[in-house]
Amino acid sequence: MSRGGLRRVVVTGLGAVTPLGIGVKRTWQRLIAGHCGITSTRDLGSEFVNLPSQVAGIVPKGLKADGCWTASEHVTPTEIRQAALFAQYGLAASAEALEDAGFKDGKSLDPDMTGVCFGSGIGNLSDLYETSIAYNAAKNYRKIHPLFVPRILINLGAGHLSMRYGFRGPNHTATTACTTGAHSIGDAMRFIQLGDADIMLAGGAESCIHPVAIGGFARSRSLATDFNETPERSSRPFDRDRAGFVIGEGASILVLEELEHAQRRNAKIYAELAGYGCSADAHHLTAPRDNGSGALQAMRKALKHAQVEPAKIDYINAHATSTALGDAAENTAIKSLMMNDDGVTRTSDINVSSTKGAVGHLLGAAGAVEALFSVLALSESVMPPTLNLQNQTAGFDCNYAAGEAQHRNIDIALTNSFGFGGTNASLCFRKIQDVR
Ligand SMILES: *[C@@H]1O[C@H](CO)[C@@H](O)[C@H](O)[C@H]1NC(C)=O
Ligand SMILES: *[C@@H]1O[C@H](CO)[C@@H](O)[C@H](O)[C@H]1NC(C)=O
Ligand SMILES: *[C@@H]1O[C@H](CO)[C@@H](O)[C@H](O)[C@H]1NC(C)=O
Ligand SMILES: *[C@@H]1O[C@H](CO)[C@@H](O)[C@H](O)[C@H]1NC(C)=O
Numbered sequence: 001m002s003r004g005g006l007r008r009v010v011v012t013g014l015g016a017v018t019p020l021g022i023g024v025k026r027t028w029q030r031l032i033a034g035h036c037g038i039t040s041t042r043d044l045g046s047e048f049v050n051l052p053s054q055v056a057g058i059v060p061k062g063l064k065a066d067g068c069w070t071a072s073e074h075v076t077p078t079e080i081r082q083a084a085l086f087a088q089y090g091l092a093a094s095a096e097a098l099e100d101a102g103f104k105d106g107k108s109l110d111p112d113m114t115g116v117c118f119g120s121g122i123g124n125l126s127d128l129y130e131t132s133i134a135y136n137a138a139k140n141y142r143k144i145h146p147l148f149v150p151r152i153l154i155n156l157g158a159g160h161l162s163m164r165y166g167f168r169g170p171n172h173t174a175t176t177a178c179t180t181g182a183h184s185i186g187d188a189m190r191f192i193q194l195g196d197a198d199i200m201l202a203g204g205a206e207s208c209i210h211p212v213a214i215g216g217f218a219r220s221r222s223l224a225t226d227f228n229e230t231p232e233r234s235s236r237p238f239d240r241d242r243a244g245f246v247i248g249e250g251a252s253i254l255v256l257e258e259l260e261h262a263q264r265r266n267a268k269i270y271a272e273l274a275g276y277g278c279s280a281d282a283h284h285l286t287a288p289r290d291n292g293s294g295a296l297q298a299m300r301k302a303l304k305h306a307q308v309e310p311a312k313i314d315y316i317n318a319h320a321t322s323t324a325l326g327d328a329a330e331n332t333a334i335k336s337l338m339m340n341d342d343g344v345t346r347t348s349d350i351n352v353s354s355t356k357g358a359v360g361h362l363l364g365a366a367g368a369v370e371a372l373f374s375v376l377a378l379s380e381s382v383m384p385p386t387l388n389l390q391n392q393t394a395g396f397d398c399n400y401a402a403g404e405a406q407h408r409n410i411d412i413a414l415t416n417s418f419g420f421g422g423t424n425a426s427l428c429f430r431k432i433q434d435v436r
């Protein structure tokens with residue numbers, strides 16, 4: 001039952017906190033119905049009104065019963081005090097994922113064989129900001145909160161998860177910008193394949209909707225600035241008028257489990273995580289290569305691990321963040337991957353969508369949320385829509401499920417994540433009944 005001499009890894013639990021709502025069910029239903037979770041940031045404070053980009057994918061605040069976020073309904077008072085918001089979102093998503101996998105509070109698990117791979121791209125920026133201001137005003141180190149260091153270290157998110165459940169297996173954090181979520185899931189898969197763990201909580205989280213983060217991305221000319229009056233139209237992957245990404249917040253956690261471990265306990269298996277490929281562009285701080293060669297490498301490696309031919313891919317969840325260059329490079333890479341040799345013959349048969357039109361770009365959480373969407377696309381037989389794709393320009397000739405979800409059997413799905421610094425990763429999921 002091994003693949004290439006390695007233990008096999010399946011997904012048995014899912015958890016999510018997204019701009020579409022709290023919980024996997026609510027998020028998925030709204031995604032498939034074509035809803036958008038992107039809203040104006042103007043209500044967040046007067047400092048947001050002077051920023052060039054005034055839109056964001058914000059986790060809705062309110063009662064849990066309404067699918068919204070109130071911290072005290074998801075995390076303990078101690079966790080609220082000690083954990084940055086990104087880690088709190090991760091804690092909430094982990095509780096849902098463990099429950100979904102049938103592990104409740106995790107007490108029945110072998111703690112030494114259960115671990116955590118959980119990261120964030122940026123962490124709580126306001127902790128750094130407020131502390132710097134307070135210190136600078138007084139020039140007194142006593143203005144620094146005793147919890148300052150534990151709150152800003154990004155790996156403390158993984159620490160909080162392991163402490164809550166007592167998991168003593170691998171405790172690891174990737175922080176690779178917008179590839180964080182995908183790397184966390186891929187690295188967790190490796191820990192299970194190599195026998196370091198039987199079960200891993202894997203994913204990513206982000207919560208940095210702060211004027212300094214938005215200002216910073218605006219200065220690197222990465223953000224959408226033309227749609228401040230119509231937030232739900234601002235994130236438009238692959239569309240002619242796309243002009244930058246929309247910052248978002250949230251978290252997703254997957255329970256990954258060794259295949260036989262899952263089979264022995266008759267677990268519900270969503271999908272096998274069959275392949276993980278990483279590569280670098282080795283090119284530029286923030287821009288991709290035009291021909292998408294880094295993305296292509298990552299996808300090819302993921303397929304090689306999964307022992308899958310490109311033509312067998314039923315669905316690709318693209319990284320496509322709604323930027324002019326990034327979407328074009330990835331589109332080129334996907335076409336090079338799929339149109340080769342015995343691949344598909346018509347570009348219109350390539351089924352690819354970007355869910356960022358609905359949630360924005362969740363940075364360190366993006367890869368995890370999109371892995372979740374890819375797993376659900378398989379298990380629910382639906383290709384989620386690409387919102388706001390209204391005018392397709394030359395070269396954008398794949399099937400993007402523009403504006404509407406498409407119902408169809410999906411056996412194999414690929415999901416891409418690319419980050420500043422040139423880091424690319426791709427994950428390949430497949431239906432378990434499809435596996436011999
Ligand atoms: C983030 O940092 C700010 C400033 O220190 C602090 O007020 C806030 O409680 C932190 N929030 C969370 C939950 O991340
Ligand atoms: C996991 O790592 C964090 C810090 O990185 C640490 O606080 C925590 O105790 C670790 N968990 C375990 C159970 O080893
Ligand atoms: C992409 O461009 C780079 C640099 O120009 C080149 O080395 C590479 O071979 C190209 N790859 C593809 C797939 O065309
Ligand atoms: C993409 O979906 C269409 C139906 O919408 C299907 O005919 C086609 O075979 C799919 N492509 C691949 C490569 O699976």
Ligand SMILES: *[C@@H]1O[C@H](CO)[C@@H](O)[C@H](O)[C@H]1NC(C)=O
Nearest residue numbers: 239240241388389390391392
């Ligand atoms: C772009 O798409 C919109 C909405 O479908 C349509 O009204 C408009 O005519 C299109 N523009 C062009 C130039 O095709």
Ligand SMILES: *[C@@H]1O[C@H](CO)[C@@H](O)[C@H](O)[C@H]1NC(C)=O
Nearest residue numbers: 288292295418419420422423
């Ligand atoms: C690989 O990562 C780079 C780094 O930012 C990213 O810009 C690029 O989109 C990725 N590669 C491609 C060609 O998509």
